[in-house]
Amino acid sequence: MDFEPVIGLEVHAQLKTQTKIFCGCSTRFGAEPNTQTCPVCLGMPGVLPVLNRTVVDFTLRMALATGCTIAPESRFARKNYFYPDLPKGYQISQYELPIAENGRIDIEVEGRPRRVRIRRIHMEEDAGKLSHDPHRPVSRVDLNRTGVPLIEIVSEPDIGSPAEAGAYLRKLRAIVRYLGICDGNLEEGSFRCDANVSIRPEGSSGLGTRSELKNLNSFRFVEKAIEYEINRQKEVLLEGGAIVQETRLWDAARSQTFSMRGKEEAHDYRYFPDPDLLPLVIDSDWVERVQQSLPELPDARRTRFVEQFGLPAYDAGVLTSDRELADYFELCVAEFPQPKPVSNWIMGPLLGLLNAQGIAIDQSPVAASALADLLKLADSGAISAKIAKTVFEEMAASGKTAAAIVAEKGLSQINDSDEIEAVVHVVLESNPKEVEAFRNGKTKLMGFFVGEVMKATRGQANPKAVNQLLQKSLDK
Numbered sequence: 001m002d003f004e005p006v007i008g009l010e011v012h013a014q015l016k017t018q019t020k021i022f023c024g025c026s027t028r029f030g031a032e033p034n035t036q037t038c039p040v041c042l043g044m045p046g047v048l049p050v051l052n053r054t055v056v057d058f059t060l061r062m063a064l065a066t067g068c069t070i071a072p073e074s075r076f077a078r079k080n081y082f083y084p085d086l087p088k089g090y091q092i093s094q095y096e097l098p099i100a101e102n103g104r105i106d107i108e109v110e111g112r113p114r115r116v117r118i119r120r121i122h123m124e125e126d127a128g129k130l131s132h133d134p135h136r137p138v139s140r141v142d143l144n145r146t147g148v149p150l151i152e153i154v155s156e157p158d159i160g161s162p163a164e165a166g167a168y169l170r171k172l173r174a175i176v177r178y179l180g181i182c183d184g185n186l187e188e189g190s191f192r193c194d195a196n197v198s199i200r201p202e203g204s205s206g207l208g209t210r211s212e213l214k215n216l217n218s219f220r221f222v223e224k225a226i227e228y229e230i231n232r233q234k235e236v237l238l239e240g241g242a243i244v245q246e247t248r249l250w251d252a253a254r255s256q257t258f259s260m261r262g263k264e265e266a267h268d269y270r271y272f273p274d275p276d277l278l279p280l281v282i283d284s285d286w287v288e289r290v291q292q293s294l295p296e297l298p299d300a301r302r303t304r305f306v307e308q309f310g311l312p313a314y315d316a317g318v319l320t321s322d323r324e325l326a327d328y329f330e331l332c333v334a335e336f337p338q339p340k341p342v343s344n345w346i347m348g349p350l351l352g353l354l355n356a357q358g359i360a361i362d363q364s365p366v367a368a369s370a371l372a373d374l375l376k377l378a379d380s381g382a383i384s385a386k387i388a389k390t391v392f393e394e395m396a397a398s399g400k401t402a403a404a405i406v407a408e409k410g411l412s413q414i415n416d417s418d419e420i421e422a423v424v425h426v427v428l429e430s431n432p433k434e435v436e437a438f439r440n441g442k443t444k445l446m447g448f449f450v451g452e453v454m455k456a457t458r459g460q461a462n463p464k465a466v467n468q469l470l471q472k473s474l475d476k
């Protein structure tokens with residue numbers, strides 16, 4: 001029997017507000033433990049939470065960007081459970097009446113488009129952070145994170161493969177970053193993903209029992225964990241067993257999931273409306289204001305890149321996957337208006353460099369205008385395309401301009417035909433056998449002669465002139 005996977009994702013995105021969701025404490029990452037707390041976020045008796053307006057603004061941005069319907073009135077509830085990182089004994093979260101529902105995100109995997117519906121987006125507060133001493137039976141708690149604002153984005157189980165899960169997450173991350181509401185950092189935990197995975201006989205419409213995967217702190221792990229889980233469930237079913245609803249953790253070192261606990265049902269949390277917080281009322285003016293403030297989003301920008309710059313859809317997709325990268329491209333094209341060569345340089349040498357150094361585009365050692373200057377230099381014929389690559393590497397290493405490096409190292413292209421002809425002459429003189437073979441019809445040797453001339457001129461000869469002069473001499 002063949003099975004098909006059914007996957008839904010729950011993503012927690014930490015909102016980039018200055019202060020927490022219900023108090024004025026700072027949300028800065030990396031502060032000394034327990035220095036960013038107050039009676040409200042420590043859960044002292046008698047305090048009252050006050051909702052942070054920016055949290056609502058940011059949530060509305062996300063809701064509108066994903067086509068959700070905004071609830072005119074939503075509520076905060078208390079999710080009750082006991083854990084040492086939760087001083088109040090309950091987490092404030094939206095439950096029955098979330099702020100937004102029924103949105104969508106469009107993705108594409110290997111040319112196949114897929115619409116993933118968003119079931120709901122709601123606001124909630126984060127819990128604290130426990131760390132366990134590996135050598136002694138001691139655990140420590142840092143409550144700086146209690147009350148940091150999160151949105152949870154819950155998809156419908158519309159995702160059909162690990163690759164689609166990855167594409168959905170990348171798209172979601174691109175959108176929160178375009179909106180400027182979350183930095184999307186999986187490693188630091190400001191963008192977290194849980195996956196609900198089940199399988200069913202192919203073609204059937206029912207849903208199998210699902211397991212919830214946690215601890216997926218990289219895009220790669222999300223895809224690998226889902227892949228593993230699909231295969232595990234298949235094996236269980238084919239051996240006549242039954243899937244148990246449970247929470248499983250991803251063990252990156254062993255590349256497998258393991259059972260953490262049986263899954264709680266919602267009634268285990270005894271949700272009820274938080275009596276300290278009024279219903280949240282959002283009028284149409286507020287929605288309109290946020291709608292007007294939305295930036296151009298990845299899908300729209302990708303379409304524009306194809307139409308305005310004539311780029312292939314693939315290039316446009318890569319360049320607009322990140323807002324800063326797309327900005328970089330546009331800055332560069334403004335100064336050097338040849339979109340495809342600019343795209344090639346960004347997707348090739350520039351992204352290669354950034355990946356190798358593990359840095360983001362906004363930390364690029366070569367600024368957009370500096371890259372444009374280099375491309376202008378190559379385009380004018382002052383340096384060859386090959387030398388341009390060398391100059392680029394030098395720019396990245398030293399921070400100098402292209403012009404300065406070319407002048408300093410004497411890398412200007414040799415365009416003088418007498419000079420090139422002299423080298424051509426030497427190359428042909430020293431390779432009489434190849435010349436003979438060429439003249440007897442082995443024209444493929446042209447590449448060899450060009451290579452020799454380029455080698456002799458340290459890559460500086462104008463390739464077009466080299467070809468012409470070689471052709472002329474060999475035809476004699």
Ligand SMILES: [Zn+2]
Pocket residue numbers: 020023024025036037038039040041042147
């Ligand atoms: Zn506080």
